[in-house]
Amino acid sequence: MNRKHLNSIHVNHNKNTEKCSTEIMPVPDKVYISMSQHIGAPCKPLVAKGDEVKVGQVIGDSDAFVSAPIHSSVSGKVVGIEEARSAAGGVDQLVVIETDKKQEVAETVKPPVVSGKEDFIKAVRDSGLVGLGGASFPTHVKYNPKNLDEVDTLIVNAAECEPFITSDHRLMLEDTRNIIDGILTVMKYLDLKKAYIGVESNKPDAIEKLKEEITKSGHPEIEVITLRSRYPQGAERVMIYEITGKHMDAGVLPAQLGIILSNVTSIAFIGEYFKTGMPLIAKRITVDGDAVNSPKNIIVPIGTKIYDIINFCGGYKSEPKKIIMGGPMMGRAIFSDNLPLVKNNNAILAFTKDKADIQMETQCINCGRCHHACPFKLMPTALSNAMEQRDADRLKKLKVMSCMECGSCAYVCPAKRPLGFNNKLGKAILKEAESK
Ligand code: SF4
Ligand code: SF4
Incomplete structure (x- = not known):
């Protein structure tokens, strides 16, 4: 690709946890599952105080078109439906479940039976999948654009250009087969001809692993594209341009350019979901920052409070001055660690005063x-x-x-x-x- 690149910047990668294999966090005593985990209409709780629930059971849903169901990440008893301040500053409903630590799976959890596009879109909705790269747009809506017959390309966004975050990198190394299976499933049911996986050049081991798995699968229509390690390579419009040369103006959807774009975590989830039927109940995240004792990559049940996650990572080394949900560039600084993990979280970063980078604004010097x-x-x-x-x-x-x-x-x-x-x-x- 010799086309001119879009403007970009160099940011220090700080991928401190890239060698940390993913650990599975034990189920906490209580989870607090938010009914607002996607763009669109929030869900209404389908359970009440006192109900027993199992892993993978639907506990919230909505009739609205732009929405996705929410499932229990644990087995146990509903002990309350609470209202609480969200990370965005609004008020969310939370289903609070006291866990029994048995992790009994709901009888409804079965691999979906799919024979065509309609069944596929329904199965994706039933899985509770929303954009896991940050936007949390319900995936079944994204996969069903009006002009689907003009769409022929899948782009898998595996850039992970945000500093500190390595959860997608670990996923590519540890769950490679599910990524390829997810791509093949989406291509099959949406009748797409070509798939690109865009990965930044600072993950050579992941690039090699993906290429090996593609060769093993015998599907040369899937291609890995090595992208420059520049920020914001993982932004949707930047990635589409860097891979296809197509400019996407604000307000235009990828489908209008013949493209479906999905984050690599979403694609790996599809690969696994179509084998197990287990809906989206847990998330692989990076926990890092100089205020954390033992930075890690971990898989965490959705609804786990951030303070429980930090405790699993050895607690705070010293008082955090800034806690961020997501990366330092586009993540959200949060007011408290008393917030639950939601579907689209991919990192929790906690920094001390020294590293929090809280600086005073001064006057513009017109430097350009x-x-x-x-x-x-x-x-x-x-x-x-x-x-x-x-x-x-x-x-x-x-x-x-x-x-x-x-x-x-x-x-x-x-x-x-x-x-x-x-x-x-x-x-x-x-x-x-x-x-x-
Ligand atoms: S935040 Fe907006 S204005 Fe600033 S660099 Fe990014 S796209 Fe451009
Ligand atoms: S032109 Fe002003 S606002 Fe822009 S980078 Fe320079 S000082 Fe900052």
Whole structure:
């Protein structure tokens, strides 16, 4: 591929846990399973206080089109339905289950019987799968675009460009066969002709393992593409351009370019789900940061509280000043470790004051670095100014909706201006103005 690359930045990889084989975390005493784990309508609890539940049992669902069911990650007894503040600042309903540690599996957990596209889409919905690369968009909706007959390519996003996170890297080494099986399953039922797996060059062992498994499978229509280790290589629009050369404007869906894009974790889950029927009840995550005693990659039951996860990793070494759900670039700094793990979490990072990188904002010096860092050549300074003036027309002209909030501009800014976050506010201002 000799095409010109999009603007990108170098960030220190800090992949400290890349050699840490995944451990399985024991089931905690209680789990707190959120009914809001995807973009779209939240689920309503289908269980009540006092009910006994088993692993894989549906405990929440919604009639809305954009939604996915939620399953119990444990066996035990429902001890409450609570409302609690979410990581995003809203209020979520949580089904609280006291675990019996027996991990009895629900009778409904069986490999799905699938004979065509409709059954496949239904099975994907039943599995509870949502985008596991961060967006948490229900996968059955993504896999069923109106123009599916024009879609011929699957792109598997295995870039993992966020610093510190290595859970996808470990998945590629430890669960390679399920990735290939997941790709073949999606290609078969959506009638796709070609699949690419995009992996950054800083994971040579994973690239080799994937290539070996593809050769063993006898499916040369699956191809591994080695991408530069640059941020934000894993952003949907960046990955599509770097692999196919197709530009995807804001508001355009990959399907309109003939592409279905899925995160590698979602694809491996499909590979396993079609063999076992076990829905999405656990997540492989990276726990790291200088405030954590024993950083690890672990598989954790969904609904486990972050403090339980940290305790499994040896507890805090010293008081954390910043805890992040996800990576340091696009993750969410959270106000407390008293929050439960949800489906799309891929990391918990805890940093002390020394590493938390909390810096004072100073005045813009018009250096232009933010503009040169932006993959879409947006003008972050001008966008920030328009946001501060609540100037919706200017925000629109400057294409605020094209910003994917990757944070590259803020990362390179010597004045430490929160440029990506300002664009989030700018989008809200524009949306509000356009709704009037
Ligand atoms: S946060 Fe937005 S403006 Fe800043 S670099 Fe990323 S896409 Fe460009
Ligand atoms: S990088 Fe920061 S200081 Fe430089 S032009 Fe952009 S906002 Fe101003």
